[in-house]
Amino acid sequence: MSDTQAARKDTLRAAAHWYALLCSEDVTEKQKHAHAAWLAEDPAHVQAWQQVEKLRQQLQMIPGAPSLNALQIKQRQDHSRRAVLRGFALLAVGSALGSLAWQRAPVESWMASHRTARGERREYTLAGGTQLVLNTATALDVVETSTTQLIRLYAGEIFIRTRNGTGKVAAAKTLQVHTEQGTVVPLGTVFTVRKLGTSTQVTVLEDEVELIPQSAGGKTQRLVAGEQAQMSSVDVEVATVSDQADSWTRGLLVAVDWPLSRLVAELSRYRTGVLRCAPSIAGLRVSGAFPIDDTDRALQAIANALPVSVDRLTQYWVTLKSSE
Structure with missing residues (x-):
């Protein structure tokens, strides 16, 4: 294994550790801030974090996936829950080392x-x-x-x-x-x-x-x-196409009757970390002009217009959820 591959593996293992920690019910604000600091240290940390999240989403699409079933089991003890979550996240380490799963830029x-x-x-x-x-x-x-x-x-x-x-x-x-x-x-x-x-x-x-x-x-x-x-x-x-296809050159993302999932996917291009919406609200329709230079303001505008709330696990992991 090359030094570069070893460094990626170490980074992914660290991401697996953070995933297990932050999914724990007793995660503290101090730990959340420490995680945010870790992400800010190196763009590679953000890539590894996104890889773990992407794998989780892919596993949700596989009926009966063992790791997904394990995640759905309510553990009686916190240390057992963390072990399951860490075991899941470590799947990302093996997957990400493959050239396709890592999906690195050319x-x-x-x-x-x-x-x-x-x-x-x-x-x-x-x-x-x-x-x-x-x-x-x-x-x-x-x-x-x-x-x-x-x-x-x-x-x-x-x-x-x-x-x-x-x-x-x-x-x-x-x-x-x-x-x-x-x-x-x-x-x-x-x-x-x-x-x-x-x-x-x-x-x-x-x-x-x-x-x-x-x-x-x-x-x-x-x-x-x-x-x-x-x-x-x-x-x-x-x-x-819409007349507003070049609106991004003016700092705006113009949506005309888009599903919320599409709008969130487009906004995520302009934001470091993970930005997603819960499946239950993905089909909500939305129209408007949203600032891409201030995605927090764009998210607040969405929350003002739709029955959704903005849930921030950290600055780099944000989820839109139903507020109803």
Whole structure:
């Protein structure tokens, strides 16, 4: 095992310890503050904490999962309860050491020349005048060739406004956005590109873009203003979009009759730690404009509008629950 793998394993074991401790009925405020301090020490601690929580959610979807059944058993003694919880959380250690379960960002994203942290947005003007706005947790490189200006998007989301409403950044250069799923070629436009795991989401706000899936057999698709597409490496699925698809560039998340689960998932992109909602309220419908630069204020606005309450185990573990 490499030093890096050993360090990850140690961090996950620490996360398992904290999980067991905080799920105990006799957890103290001092312990909660100590946990918050541990999370703040290193982004790797937050990743490990999220991994434990994600595994718990996955196990809930498996009928009869032994670890889930164990969690549902009311223990008569606190030390027994902690042992069960710690045993569950340690499952995350073994799972997370696998390359798929860890779901770490590509190496390229850590080395990218342009990056934003979680909750951060940043603007750039590229050579030739193209304007970029990087959304939260975004990583990209800009590569110049003799004929093309390439934006390689590894993670996150970008807003792009091409110079003078054209797809040309110079007399002989064409702008392109590359992801692992394919290529986006603007045809004089304003648009956004977002990485979604195994797909790339493209939203056109003005003019047109052309989508070229990575696979040689993939069909090229043209999008016009008001359309959005999910591009895999072999296919493109097109849908219409809201006029507020770029509201994040103005510091807002605009929801129009969204299920609460979707709104919480989107807000979690701008917040360090775990943010979730209880299944019993996930389907509540919500509309409004919510600030992404102050997610606590956004959560309070949700609580004011819906019969929900904001439960904070720590600053980094927040759950929306029914208040009824």
